Amino acid sequence: xxxxxxxxxxxxxxxxxxxxxxxxxxxxxxxxxxxxxxxxxxxxxxxxxxxxxxxxxxxxxxxxxxxxxxxxxxxxxxxxxxxxxxxxxxxxxxxxxxxxxxxxxxxxxxxxxxxxxxxxxxxxxxxxxxxxxxxxxxxxxxxxxxxxxxxxxxxxxxxxxxxxxxxxxxxxxxxxxxxxxxxxxxxxxxxxxxxxxxxxxxxxxxxxxxxxxxxxxxxxxxxxxxxxxxxxxxxxxxxxxxxxxxxxxxxxxxxxxxxxxxxxxxxxxxxxxxxxxxxxxxxxxxxxxxxxxxxxxxxxxxxxxxxxxxxxxxxxxxxxxxxxxxxxxxxxxxxxxxxxxxxxxxxxxxxxxxxxxxxxxxxxxxxxxxxxxxxxxxxxxxxxxxxxxxxxxxxxxxxxxxxxxxxxxxxxxxxxxxxxxxxxxxxxxxxxxxxxxxxxxxxxxxxxxxxxxxxxxxxxxxxxxxxxxxxxxxxxxxxxxxxxxxxxxxxxxxxxxxxxxxxxxxxxxxxxxxxxxxxxxxxxxxxxxxxxxxxxxxxxxxxxxxxxxxxxxxxxxxxxxxxxxxxxxxxxxxxxxxxxxxxxxxxxxxxxxxxxxxxxxxxxxxxxxxxxxxxxxxxxxxxxxxxxxxxxxxxxxxxxxxxxxxxxxxxxxxxxxxxxxxxxxxxxxxxxxxxxxxxxxxxxxxxxxxxxxxxxxxxxxxxxxxxxxxxxxxxxxxxxxxxxxxxxxxxxxxxxxxxxxxxxxxxxxxxxxxxxxxxxxxxxxxxxxxxxxxxxxxxxxxx
Amino acid sequence: xxxxxxxxxxxxxxxxxxxxxxxxxxxxxxxxxxxxxxxxxxxxxxxxxxxxxxxxxxxxxxxxxxxxxxxxxxxxxxxxxxxxxxxxxxxxxxxxxxxxxxxxxxxxxxxxxxxxxxxxxxxxxxxxxxxxxxxxxxxxxxxxxxxxxxxxxxxxxxxx
Numbered sequence: 001x002x003x004x005x006x007x008x009x010x011x012x013x014x015x016x017x018x019x020x021x022x023x024x025x026x027x028x029x030x031x032x033x034x035x036x037x038x039x040x041x042x043x044x045x046x047x048x049x050x051x052x053x054x055x056x057x058x059x060x061x062x063x064x065x066x067x068x069x070x071x072x073x074x075x076x077x078x079x080x081x082x083x084x085x086x087x088x089x090x091x092x093x094x095x096x097x098x099x100x101x102x103x104x105x106x107x108x109x110x111x112x113x114x115x116x117x118x119x120x121x122x123x124x125x126x127x128x129x130x131x132x133x134x135x136x137x138x139x140x141x142x143x144x145x146x147x148x149x150x151x152x153x154x155x156x157x158x159x160x161x162x163x164x165x166x167x168x169x170x171x172x173x174x175x176x177x178x179x180x181x182x183x184x185x186x187x188x189x190x191x192x193x194x195x196x197x198x199x200x201x202x203x204x205x206x207x208x209x210x211x212x213x214x215x216x217x218x219x220x221x222x223x224x225x226x227x228x229x230x231x232x233x234x235x236x237x238x239x240x241x242x243x244x245x246x247x248x249x250x251x252x253x254x255x256x257x258x259x260x261x262x263x264x265x266x267x268x269x270x271x272x273x274x275x276x277x278x279x280x281x282x283x284x285x286x287x288x289x290x291x292x293x294x295x296x297x298x299x300x301x302x303x304x305x306x307x308x309x310x311x312x313x314x315x316x317x318x319x320x321x322x323x324x325x326x327x328x329x330x331x332x333x334x335x336x337x338x339x340x341x342x343x344x345x346x347x348x349x350x351x352x353x354x355x356x357x358x359x360x361x362x363x364x365x366x367x368x369x370x371x372x373x374x375x376x377x378x379x380x381x382x383x384x385x386x387x388x389x390x391x392x393x394x395x396x397x398x399x400x401x402x403x404x405x406x407x408x409x410x411x412x413x414x415x416x417x418x419x420x421x422x423x424x425x426x427x428x429x430x431x432x433x434x435x436x437x438x439x440x441x442x443x444x445x446x447x448x449x450x451x452x453x454x455x456x457x458x459x460x461x462x463x464x465x466x467x468x469x470x471x472x473x474x475x476x477x478x479x480x481x482x483x484x485x486x487x488x489x490x491x492x493x494x495x496x497x498x499x500x501x502x503x504x505x506x507x508x509x510x511x512x513x514x515x516x517x518x519x520x521x522x523x524x525x526x527x528x529x530x531x532x533x534x535x536x537x538x539x540x541x542x543x544x545x546x547x548x549x550x551x552x553x554x555x556x557x558x559x560x561x562x563x564x565x566x567x568x569x570x571x572x573x574x575x576x577x578x579x580x581x582x583x584x585x586x587x588x589x590x591x592x593x594x595x596x597x598x599x600x601x602x603x604x605x606x607x608x609x610x611x612x613x614x615x616x617x618x619x620x621x622x623x624x625x626x627x628x629x630x631x632x633x634x635x636x637x638x639x640x641x642x643x644x645x646x647x648x649x650x651x652x653x654x655x656x657x658x659x660x661x662x663x664x665x666x667x668x669x670x671x672x673x674x675x676x677x678x679x680x681x682x683x684x685x686x687x688x689x690x691x692x693x694x695x696x697x698x699x700x701x702x703x704x705x706x707x708x709x710x711x712x713x714x715x716x717x718x719x720x721x722x723x724x725x726x727x728x729x730x731x732x733x734x735x736x737x738x739x740x741x742x743x744x745x746x747x748x749x750x751x752x753x754x755x756x757x758x759x760x761x762x763x764x765x766x767x768x769x770x771x772x773x774x775x776x777x778x779x780x781x782x783x
Numbered sequence: 784x785x786x787x788x789x790x791x792x793x794x795x796x797x798x799x800x801x802x803x804x805x806x807x808x809x810x811x812x813x814x815x816x817x818x819x820x821x822x823x824x825x826x827x828x829x830x831x832x833x834x835x836x837x838x839x840x841x842x843x844x845x846x847x848x849x850x851x852x853x854x855x856x857x858x859x860x861x862x863x864x865x866x867x868x869x870x871x872x873x874x875x876x877x878x879x880x881x882x883x884x885x886x887x888x889x890x891x892x893x894x895x896x897x898x899x900x901x902x903x904x905x906x907x908x909x910x911x912x913x914x915x916x917x918x919x920x921x922x923x924x925x926x927x928x929x930x931x932x933x934x935x936x937x938x939x940x941x942x943x
Contacts, residue, residue: 018874022870022874022885023817023857023870024857026882026883028819030816030820031810033814114807115800115802115803196821196827196829196916197819198821245882247821279823280822281823502881670877671880672880674921674922675917675918677920678920701822701823702824702826703826709915709921710908710909710912711912713908713921716920
């Protein structure tokens with residue numbers, strides 16, 4: 001698989017990273033084996049809420065092969081029993097006073113192998129005193145509700161925050177004056193990113209140098225190093241985080257988890273490398289969940305379908321510790337304020353109440369940009385509720401309310417400035433691919449035949465690519481990103497990034513960006529990321545920020561390098577810099593195309609024939625702070641058919657038209673869209689984390705936490721429009737999360753449309769066969 | 784217990800506990816880390832290997848059961864620089880992203896093509912339905928297997 005060097009920006013270049021993965025030569029955290037390495041296991045709480053009277057690890061310590069058992073009391077003695085969360089709250093590393101969710105970390109066993117460590121867990125005696133749990137967020141603020149966070153001084157109830165945004169009075173007026181108002185309550189249930197690789201690390205403390213190396217499943221190694229330094233007190237320059245190949249992230253690998261901290265502490269104590277790797281059940285039960293928003297949406301409109309105001313109210317369940325992934329304390333609901341979406345809405349208001357519950361802490365943005373998924377789901381469901389009320393075609397209602405392309409750059413009533421967009425064009429393209437008119441005709445026939453068929457539309461804008469640094473930060477660090485580029489004497493380049501791929505294909509696409517800027521083949525650019533010792537500081541890969549922020553940094557650093565190359569070229573060609581022009585492949589003297597030098601020749605000269613006054617070498621580094629976020633958008637259409645007898649939904653067709661601006665590698669973009677659609681359709685149909693009344697987790701394995709398989713996945717029909725971003729140096733936007741954001745509403749809208757003849761106006765996700773079957777029976781369908 | 788297993792054509796021996804899972808024997812005793820462990824319930828298929836030519840989930844099989852049998856892992860299906868059509872198909876059709884499910888998918892797809900060299904899309908979907916992927920949405924994996932089927936036949940015709 002030695003490719004001929006030829007690919008550049010915009011090509012469907014097969015991925016450079018594939019070679020090791022298809023041979024089984026990927027190197028994931030669990031593949032790392034260091035000399036003298038020990039293994040570990042975590043004892044977890046069987047109760048959702050219980051007082052801990054005592055932890056007795058003496059029998060476990062006596063088991064042969066056990067090297068240490070660390071308890072909450074041991075950590076408390078070092079001041080490490082609690083750690084800060086991304087949302088400025090605290091989270092127990094190992095429980096000391098109480099356990100607050102089922103699966104919470106209670107003790108950490110280090111042993112010769114994983115089997116012995118598991119045996120040792122059985123020997124630890126914990127004296128629990130069960131307490132009344134809060135499982136339903138609607139009960140969290142009841143007067144008699146038990147206070148979950150009694151560890152926090154002054155915390156007398158389960159309230160985390162109250163937040164609101166928008167113009168309350170103007171929105172109120174819009175509702176008072178409107179001809180039509182609609183209202184719908186909906187629940188976006190708790191789900192989990194569940195990447196194929198669970199979370200884990202190998203912590204390796206070198207007692208002789210004082211250096212701590214942590215191989216870690218991290219989407220943000222630099223930010224994690226800083227947080228590690230803050231939590232542990234170790235000097236930051238002596239901590240090295242290496243994020244090797246990562247088996248999917250989807251937001252799951254953004255937070256710091258107790259297991260990482262325990263492994264590091266164990267390695268410090270024992271002076272040996274310690275590996276911690278979650279089982280699937282541990283991953284599903286304890287690491288960050290997503291969503292869990294109870295929402296009420298309202299729209300005020302004219303009788304002919306013009307939106308006058310939108311209002312939303314949220315009850316947000318953040319679990320036992322507020323470990324919400326958010327770009328700064330000003331965003332307790334993330335980017336939920338994008339909820340007016342691609343529509344020209346004159347007045348809007350949102351309010352949210354965040355509460356603690358006895359469930360795992362979170363939430364993180366599962367394949368989405370900080371709660372935009374919830375916002376878009378709310379808006380897209382409400383558009384259909386309004387269309388139903390007005391007896392209008394849902395596509396027509398959307399078209400009527402879109403922000404027009406002439407209004408760009410549009411500033412929404414919630415204060416976001418959109419970087420271009422043509423929503424009408426995207427919807428038209430989706431309707432064209434779907435053959436919308438024929439579909440409606442087909443549905444009429446299906447209904448006559450007694451079949452239950454539905455068509456769902458969802459149109460949206462995303463908001464991705466945080467910063468700008470002045471608006472967005474993680475633990476105070478502004479959300480810029482970085483790229484460092486060096487050309488070597490033979491014209492081959494190494495590009496080092498502050499982000500970290502978890503499957504997105506950075507080794508290929510970022511090389512293509514350099515190729516496009518410097519006129520060298522992408523095959524000649526090696527991309528490095530994930531090692532804090534060898535890459536510039538960056539904020540990492542999540543919330544679709546790699547292309548918007550780090551992609552921009554890469555383009556700009558390449559342009560910087562090209563500027564220096566121009567000086568060297570002028571020297572080589574014995575011409576004035578001003579007389580040179582860049583052809584895309586080389587610098588040549590204007591008017592004399594036979595006099596030119598390409599980047600390979602310039603690279604060699606940068607080390608052998610530098611002009612006087614210039615330093616040797618050809619390299620640069622850029623820290624890029626975006627002026628705004630990017631706003632990729634799309635129009636999706638879903639066609640479903642429901643089996644009357646079983647309630648089973650079949651997604652017959654799924655049409656997705658995405659506009660992410662200029663596509664760096666269309667093949668990779670399409671792959672990202674496929675994956676995002678599978679997640680979104682899975683969330684709509686089957687992915688859910690449920691709990692019983694006692695807070696027992698009901699979906700703690702892949703037998704119960706159902707993700708889409710090849711049997712349910714439809715054949716995706718993709719389309720595209722290209723509206724370049726107005727501020728990104730390449731005109732590109734993020735894309736990997738648009739499909740997860742836009743698709744759940746398309747599926748639900750299709751199912752509600754299918755069931756609308758029976759009086760159904762809304763169904764909550766997941767649209768499981770038993771839920772649909774029950775609805776059908778309630779409405780007199782079937783036997 | 785003492786076991787002898789032919790792994791990728793080489794006889795390997797070890798003293799193992801009766802409870803040791805085959806996936807851990809392969810990964811921890813033999814250092815063949817291309818076989819992954821993605822769940823505890825044999826749902827995900829990341830650990831798929833061939834046992835006497837049949838695809839099995841190695842997290843569901845005890846290492847002692849492989850005593851006296853032949854095991855093929857992802858490391859054993861290609862030699863030197865040559866790749867199998869299935870491996871090439873995954874590269875050509877962008878059938879992988881994070882790569883974690885990929886070895887299991889390739890082992891399953893390889894077994895499918897052994898018994899059915901010309902599978903329909905539906906047959907491919909059914910064959911890989913026990914292997915979960917969270918990145919690709921399966922579309923390009925299906926194309927990759929189809930690519931392999933097309934090129935496998937072409938090669939056999941050339942070599943025949």
